[in-house]
Amino acid sequence: MKWPYRKQVEQTQAPEPVQPAAGADAGGDRSIAIAGDNYGIAQTGDHATAVTLPPEALRPAAEVDAPPGLDNLHNRPYHFVGRTHELDRLDAALATPGGAVVQAVHGLGGIGKSALAAHWAATRAHGCAPVRWINADSEAAVQQGLADLATALQPALAHALPVEKLAERALQWLATHTGWLLVLDNVNDPADIASLTQGPATGRLLITSRLSTTWSHATTVVRLDVLSPEEALDLLTRITTAAGPRNLDGAAELCAELGHLPLAIEQAAAYLVENQLTTPTPRAYLDLLAQYPADMYREGAVGTAPERTIARVWRLTLDRITTLHPLAGDLLRTLAWYAPDRIPLMLLDDFAPAPARNKAIGLLTAYSVITPDPDTGSLTIHRLVQALARTPDPDDPHRTADAIDQARDRATTYLGTVLPADEGDPATWPTWRALLPHADSLADHTVEDTDTAATSVILNRAGLFLIDQGLPARAIRHLERALASGERTLGPDHPNTLASKNNVASAYWSAGDLGRALPLLEQALTTRMRVLGPNHVDTLTARSNLAAAYRSAGDLSRAIPLHEQTLTERMELLGSDHQDTLASQNHLAGAYESAGDLTRAISLHEQTLTARMRVLGPDHPETLASQNNLAGAYESAGDLDRAIPLYEQALVDSERVLGPDHPGTLTKRSNLAVAHGSAGDLDQAIPLHERTLTERLRVLGPDHPETLISRNNLAYAYGSAGDLAQAIRLYEQNLTERLRVLGPDHPDTLTSRSNLAYAYGSVGDLDRAIPLHEQALTDRLRVLGPEHPETLVSRAHLAGAHESAGDLDRAIPLYERALADSERVLGPDHPDTLVSRIQLGYAYESAGDLDRAIPLYERALADSERVLGPDHPDTLASRANLADAYESAGDLARAIPLHERALGDSERVLGPDHPLTVLIRGDLAAHDGEGQSKQS
Missing domain, CATH: 1.25.40.10 (Tetratricopeptide repeat domain)
Structure with missing residues (x-):
């Protein structure tokens, strides 16, 4: 039998309100509440539709039982891996005493919040029934989700009541039943779900949201982060191999490039599944991502909803954020050019007035786009968010080419503004170390054609800092680009360009590559003589640098005349007391010492120290350096009675003036230790070497060249004390570290190989000593040339190893050649x-x-x-x-x-x-x- 109903019944005036029976509750003015005798005809407002319903549809909500099949999780397909800790936290909330339990899972769009909620609801023993999934990204969506619940409970109400009345009916049912679970997915505004969070406490709410700061009422708040590398690889593998085995070359690299973000990995995996011919491996996908980032970020698999791609997910987030505060989009695009972790807030000092800047930061934080770290005063942002924000897309109003170009230039300017004044001052090193990753990132994600003058300055200064930190290989990349940009924008003869050329040469020099350093220094001197004239202060600096490089190359026949010429010209141009003149005296004295002319070396070092004491004062760093250098000359002359007290005085003064941790202080402590070793006082030498090594490890780090020098010196001291086992262990460690840090051809690496060979020979292990000496000689011949002093030393050491092995037929010719070469060269x-x-x-x-x-x-x-x-x-x-x-x-x-x-x-x-x-x-x-x- 069909129940009659009347359609479009008009009322001339509103009927008298019907009072609900006890136990029923209508949610507002003219809300419908069904109870008692009120059945058969339902009217829902002015000019409302009158509907005749069957009696069972008009029962009070409290009397309506959940029918079988009310759960709707089967409509939520998802991929899921890992998240054990997060699942356990949601489980733990069940033990919370009281009524309703509100759980909130928040995190970046695409982080896997919905998948976590679906997996927990579908697989964990939470004991809730029924379980309903509601899209909660707007107030209307929440209302529709509740209306769907009401009609699932009582299908006859579907055509009887409008959406808002159905939603109220669902709220009545929830208020009068226990044990249910609602998953409120993708909440954008807590006000949209206020009717549920502020209602009766009879069930459980599981909320997912990008918002991170509005869930104080929740008993459990779970912040979801990216997958671990292992979990990300597992997710990619599961999806791509679901239909059978697959070539997964590059899978781990792809997961890392996607920042281990679940949605991005799912998107990439789906693309790989559908494009097995054109994109057979994850590495091929990486290539496409590098060439066509905008296209790949928005490309989902066939059948994937467009809003489920990375580009669309974050565009919707930015739509909402920029509606609330337009500067937030500018801030995100600016942050995109820095390293993803530990972005100092000082980089944003000039972004906007503090209130506007703070509001933009707050919004991006609230929507989980960035994460602040109060302990370090810095921000963190996901690397894929950055990659997207740096990638122009004409279809995305947040990523126009102009907006991205402006953000890049803005980020460059901000970074250049906050760089410390003196990269060589240890007091600035903590700031430099905090900013260096952001300079690296800027260089990595920009191209030379977009470099500005500010870019060149940043790269040049970052390169100089890296040289000072003993990292010339990293410095070369920045300095070469700064030079290329300077030549393009300023011209090859501009003073800044010439300075850049000198800096690149210094980096090669520090890396031990004098073959590339010397031609650059020669070019720089030639150009400066032509452009600035032979007597310009910058020309004299170029000549001094070239002379020092010749000395490092062992070419004293060219180094000494250049140093002498530079000293003469600086005295004429600047005067005998100018710091540059005194620096030239110091350099020339060192060259004389290298040439074995100790009489002139000592005399000139003494003059320089006296002049610096008078001109600069006893506590000036260059005066302390002169003390150290004069002590070294005394040591070379065998006058340890004068060398050691001077080293000791230089160390005391350096500790007082520069501080105990200053690199200059550590150098003076190291030199004093060497002098004690030369005097045979190993009881003083070894503890000083050990202390210096410990402090260099702490201050400079394990990879700094001076740290490696300390380990070498300590090994030598142990060897001198007869502890050859300890010496060999340290020499072996140092050779391994220098091979890794400096490379196989760096002069210091070659020295380590020679020293280790000598130590092997000292314990009679000639089977290892001789091949290592032979390799050291071969490498020095190739890298340094046949006339470099260290090459001559290697030939003598090889001769000594053959002599120890009793092979005088090989030893004597090598010794004879070593002597002939030394007489000719030195x-x-x-x-x-x-x-x-x-x-x-x-x-x-x-x-x-x-x-x-x-x-x-x-x-x-x-x-x-x-x-x-x-x-x-x-x-x-x-x-x-x-x-x-x-x-x-x-x-x-x-x-x-x-x-x-x-x-x-x-x-x-x-x-x-x-x-x-x-x-x-x-x-x-x-x-x-x-x-x-x-x-x-």
Whole structure:
């Protein structure tokens, strides 16, 4: 039997309101409440439709039971992995005492909030029934979702009541029943669900929302973050291999590029499934993403709702945010150019007046687009949000090309404004380290054609900071681009361009690549002479830098005349007391020292120190540097009685003036430790080396070249103390670190290989020592050239290893060539030449050829006394070696007095416990010549 109904019944006036029976509740004026005798005809307002309903449709809400099949989760397809912790937190809310439980899951669009809610509701033992899913992105959507619940409970009401009355009917039902669960998905405004959150506490609400700051009433708030790398890879794999095996080359890299964001991974996986011919692997998708980012961000699989793509999801979010505050969109596009983590708020000081800026930050925070960190005063943003915000799309009003260009230039200007004044001042390093990732990101995500003058300044200064931090490989990338931009925008002859060329050369120099550094420095000098003239201060600086590079390359024949010329011209142009003039004196003194001309080196270092004390004062950093350099020259001359007190004074002054952690202070502590080692005082040397290494690890980091130098020096000290096992361990570690940090061809890496080979030889492990010496020599010949002093040292070390192996047929020719090269390249009086002469003499002696050994020893002693002085440690060693040779020749009349003199001098100069003194004492006691050990 059909129940009659009347359609479009007009009322001339509103009927008298019907009072609901006890237990029924109508939600507002003229709301419908069905109870008692009020059934059969339902009228719902002025000019309303009168509907005749069956009696069962008119029962009070409290008497309506949930019919089977009321759940609607089956309409929510989703992919799900991981999230164990978040699921457990939602489970834990069940134990909360009281009535209704409100749970809120918030996070960035596409983060997987809906998937988490659906998975929890469908699979966990929450015990709720019925379970209804409501799209809650607007007030109208919430109302429709409640209306759908009412009609699912009582289908006969579907045509009887308008949506708003159906929603009120659903609220009545919820208020009179317990155990239900509503999933309110994608809430944009808490006011849209106020009728549920502020209603009777009889069931459970699970809310998902991008909003993060409005859920204080919830008993459990879960902030959802991206998947772990393993979970992201699992999600991509599940989707792409659902129909069978698949080539997943590049899968982990793709997940990382997508920032492990679930929606982005689902979108990419669906594309891979549908385009197996044109996009067979995740790596192929990565290539498409790099070439066509705008298209790929908005491309979903066939059948995927457009609003479920990354581009659409975030566009809807920005639509709402920019409606509330237009500056929020500008802020997001600006943040897109920086690194995703730890974006300092100071970068936004000039973005807008504080109230407007703070409102924009607050909105982006509220919608989970950015995350503030109060502890660091910084912001974090998802890298894929940044990538999208940097990518122009003509179909997206938030990503027009002009808006993105403006944001890029704005981000560049802000970064340039906050860079610290002096990248070499350790006090600025914390700020530099905080800003450097953002300079790197700006460089990574812009192209040279868009560089402005501000970009060039940022890259140039970041490069200089990286050089100072011992990271020349990273510096080169920034400095080369700054140079290219300067040449394009300013021209090749502009002073800034020439400065950039000098900086690129400095980076190559620091990286040990003098083959590329020297031509750039030569070009810079030539250009400055042409453009600025030969006597311009910048020309003199260019000449000084080139001279220093020649010295590093071991080309002292070109370095010294250039340094001398620069000093002369600076004295004429600037005066003898100018800082640049004093710097030239310091450089020239160092070059003399490298050439073995210690008399002139010491004299010039003494003059420089005196002048700096007078002009700059005793506490100026350059004065402290001169103290250190003069002490080093005294040490090179073997005058440790003057070197060590001066090192100690320089260290005390540096600790007081610069602080105990300043890199200059650490250098002075390291040098003092080396000097104590040279004096044979290893009880002082080793603790100083250990302390320096510890502090450099803390201050400079484990990869800084000076940290690696400290480890090398500590290894040498352990070796000198006889702890060769510890020395070898440190040498091996240092070689590994230098290979990783500096590369296989850096001069310091080659030194590490040579030192390790020498240590292996010291413990008799010649099977490892000789190949390593051979590799060191081959590499130095290739990298440094045949005439570099370190190449000559490598040849002598290889000769020594062959000698230790008893292979004098190989050792002697190598020693002979090493001596000939040293005499030709360094000169006959260079300390290294004197050492080479002694080494060859010892090899002759080992071969039983005393007729050639003794004249070499005699010349070596005479030259040492003349060049180094009678008390230099090398002179004392030469005297002992000659005494041994006389003894081997049976000439005790000359041997014993010479041994006695050598012992007396060594005890007087070095002390009775110095290793050389102990060695000479043993030689004197062994008149038969057995057990002798030459010191060379």
